[in-house]
Amino acid sequence: MFLRNSSRLISALPSSTILRHYHKNSFISKMSSLNATVPSAMPIDNAANEYRKRVLSDSSNEPVQSQKKGKKLKLKKYKAKKVDSTSPLGVLQFEIDELLNSENLTRKSVVNDISSILNDKVKDESSVTSKYHRVVTDVKVLSVSANGDGLAIIDNPVEDNKKQVVIIPFGLPGDIVEIRVFKTHPHYVESDLLKVIKKSDIRKDDLIKCKYFGKCSGCQYQFLTYDEQLIMKRNTVANAYKYFAPKLCKEELIPKIGDTIASPLQYGYRTKLTPHFDVPRKVKEFEEKPPLGFGQKGRPHWRTETISEGGSASILDIEECIIGTDIINKGMSNERKKFDEEFTKYKKGATFLLREHTRVIDSNTNVGKIIEEEEASKDSSNDNKISYIELNDEQNNKPLVKTCVTNSRQIVTEYVDGYTFQFSAGEFFQNNNSILPVVTQYVRENLILPDVNGESAPRYLVDCYCGSGLFSICSSKGVDKVIGVEISADSVSFAIKNAENNGVKNCNFIVGKAEKLFESIDVPNDRTSVILDPPRKGCDELFLKQLAEYNPAKIVYISCNVHSQARDVEYFLKETENGKLYKMDSLRGFDFFPQTHHVEGVCVLTRV
Numbered sequence: 001m002f003l004r005n006s007s008r009l010i011s012a013l014p015s016s017t018i019l020r021h022y023h024k025n026s027f028i029s030k031m032s033s034l035n036a037t038v039p040s041a042m043p044i045d046n047a048a049n050e051y052r053k054r055v056l057s058d059s060s061n062e063p064v065q066s067q068k069k070g071k072k073l074k075l076k077k078y079k080a081k082k083v084d085s086t087s088p089l090g091v092l093q094f095e096i097d098e099l100l101n102s103e104n105l106t107r108k109s110v111v112n113d114i115s116s117i118l119n120d121k122v123k124d125e126s127s128v129t130s131k132y133h134r135v136v137t138d139v140k141v142l143s144v145s146a147n148g149d150g151l152a153i154i155d156n157p158v159e160d161n162k163k164q165v166v167i168i169p170f171g172l173p174g175d176i177v178e179i180r181v182f183k184t185h186p187h188y189v190e191s192d193l194l195k196v197i198k199k200s201d202i203r204k205d206d207l208i209k210c211k212y213f214g215k216c217s218g219c220q221y222q223f224l225t226y227d228e229q230l231i232m233k234r235n236t237v238a239n240a241y242k243y244f245a246p247k248l249c250k251e252e253l254i255p256k257i258g259d260t261i262a263s264p265l266q267y268g269y270r271t272k273l274t275p276h277f278d279v280p281r282k283v284k285e286f287e288e289k290p291p292l293g294f295g296q297k298g299r300p301h302w303r304t305e306t307i308s309e310g311g312s313a314s315i316l317d318i319e320e321c322i323i324g325t326d327i328i329n330k331g332m333s334n335e336r337k338k339f340d341e342e343f344t345k346y347k348k349g350a351t352f353l354l355r356e357h358t359r360v361i362d363s364n365t366n367v368g369k370i371i372e373e374e375e376a377s378k379d380s381s382n383d384n385k386i387s388y389i390e391l392n393d394e395q396n397n398k399p400l401v402k403t404c405v406t407n408s409r410q411i412v413t414e415y416v417d418g419y420t421f422q423f424s425a426g427e428f429f430q431n432n433n434s435i436l437p438v439v440t441q442y443v444r445e446n447l448i449l450p451d452v453n454g455e456s457a458p459r460y461l462v463d464c465y466c467g468s469g470l471f472s473i474c475s476s477k478g479v480d481k482v483i484g485v486e487i488s489a490d491s492v493s494f495a496i497k498n499a500e501n502n503g504v505k506n507c508n509f510i511v512g513k514a515e516k517l518f519e520s521i522d523v524p525n526d527r528t529s530v531i532l533d534p535p536r537k538g539c540d541e542l543f544l545k546q547l548a549e550y551n552p553a554k555i556v557y558i559s560c561n562v563h564s565q566a567r568d569v570e571y572f573l574k575e576t577e578n579g580k581l582y583k584m585d586s587l588r589g590f591d592f593f594p595q596t597h598h599v600e601g602v603c604v605l606t607r608v
């Protein structure tokens, strides 16, 4: 989260009092404390006493009878759920603290009386809940979270001299807005954006392309210029290291964060979408078709002209997703037609897989025949026609045919950087094909080890969390041997086939947890570079310790969660014996998901 005016000033990251505070509380210093608990409302007992007094003095209330019968009033207690500190909720707590610090406030000054709300039985306007959950106007948005939500401070409606932190989806720093607060948590409240009274300088509503924008949980940034989106993402990277790598920040070990690398396509890029529907618990049989699409983000009113689009249920009925590729949208339209006829057969909610499948064909290939064969090989429950699009691959001047696959076991193909990749549609593969050549080239260039005494020496590569071999294969030229390790046996079987199909002979792949690598590694550390591309939760401590012991010459760490990446990098550099021998060469974001808040962090470490 950042204050807009300071957003362009990031070079070396500052250490701040708030960072020291986190450190003191061992948020960061111990890997074992990574499962931070969102602090519960501190005054729960006071509030409970207040509540007791209030309800027991009101003769119209049920609890009074309990008292008459001598029964002790039992109050519901708030139980904070454990959250991973690098998850969106965990990060929010850091962002809230930073905002409070900048406004000279403390957590105590924004604590909400959760107990009163939990135990509120009165249903009219005098209820404490209705005091909390109200419309507030003239709210100035102060900052934006890594999740793309605006943050602001408003007055506490029940306790004088206290404030509240409010989350405002689709609020931008500098906006003056009207909101409806609808949910209360110990240290913040959630709201819907009702009206933008005065627009922030960066708000460009005329850029919005999608009628569901502002309601759908998929995109957060369509109203920003693309340059502004890239700046936002750079700030997310900066803040991630500020929150999760405070020692590195304090010792100024983090290089100037590079500009975020743009995606060549800013719309129509997503090669995978997963629309879903819910079956409400009490419904035994559908009377009408449930909405099929993506989650709704609150109940906003600020886009009056499109407010009814997609309906008002928690899942929006979405016909087209503007960030999806053309063929994915065709597939979505097919699945929706099928769902029109078949929704009564479902007893519970389901998610539909839509995955793009691309093939380069010869100019004299009969596309109709390929499609017929594909239809014949589909699973028997799926008898609708396959959609396809014919295109020309501009780079290679060859015709392409694209289809949309819905069966998670079906094999799909993607072309990246001159290589062909196949994988099961339901397994992991990156979702934005247009940026992949840019990323694979960047990774390849940053892995290169220098010659020794002016002479070329052997070079080795280890690809941890290698999936179906994307980085292994794209970086295989110019190295003597590649070892990939990956937990999914299915992905590894594709990695082996992909290497074979691309004529790549120097790759070996291991099935297992990343640390399995160290059981049999036979390449010299001094001549080995390592790629890390773990899932959102980041690397295990056990793995990082062994990586530090192995002590490779270079590491390129790619991550879809810059917060867990920052935590891991700090742990590696500061908390492991050999990690201290490394220097962070570069750090920057890659924009895999334009229009959304997501950013992929790429960090390069060199042994010094």
Ligand SMILES: C[S@@+](CC[C@H](N)C(=O)[O-])C[C@H]1O[C@@H](n2cnc3c(N)ncnc32)[C@H](O)[C@@H]1O
Residues within 6 Å of the ligand: 428, 429, 430, 464, 465, 466, 467, 468, 469, 470, 471, 485, 486, 487, 488, 491, 512, 513, 514, 515, 533, 534, 535, 560
């Ligand atoms: C973000 S994906 C990266 C895949 C690959 N690098 C690519 O770009 O296609 C993370 C991969 O890590 C794998 N994975 C998850 N936990 C793992 C573990 N403990 N050890 C090894 N691989 C793991 C997942 O199956 C997934 O393929």
